[in-house]
């Protein structure tokens with residue numbers, strides 16, 4: 001399996017509870033390398049574009065409100081099979097269904113305030129990385 005990159009967001013519920021370091025520790029312990037990272041306050045335009053696939057969902061407005069409510073940490077994670085590995089490390093979207101030891105089981109508050117986002121495919125990872133990072137910011 002080749003080395004892959006995936007895109008990650010540490011969400012407002014986690015940054016506001018001072019959990020960035022604790023989540024990064026889990027990420028690194030599971031063998032993923034944080035090759036780029038920046039703390040930002042997302043604009044509504046950024047959040048609406050990022051989650052445009054969910055624009056018809058009833059929770060879209062709540063999701064955009066939440067993602068712009070406090071700083072997030074955007075990241076690029078690298079490793080073997082990184083997209084699937086990070087989805088396993090995050091756990092199920094709903095923390096009530098997340099497996100023991102996953103980031104969402106450990107830290108998430110609800111299906112909305114679920115602490116982290118990770119890309120669902122290699123194709124989407126490239127698109128999502130491109131929304132927040134330029135080539136010059138990715139130094140390995």
Ligand code: CMP
Pocket residue numbers: 054059062063093111112113114116117118
């Ligand atoms: P994420 O992986 O960032 O991708 C879409 C997000 O929508 C998802 O995580 C959840 O945080 C959020 N989401 C999904 N279902 C709901 C819901 N019913 N209410 C609020 N947010 C939701």
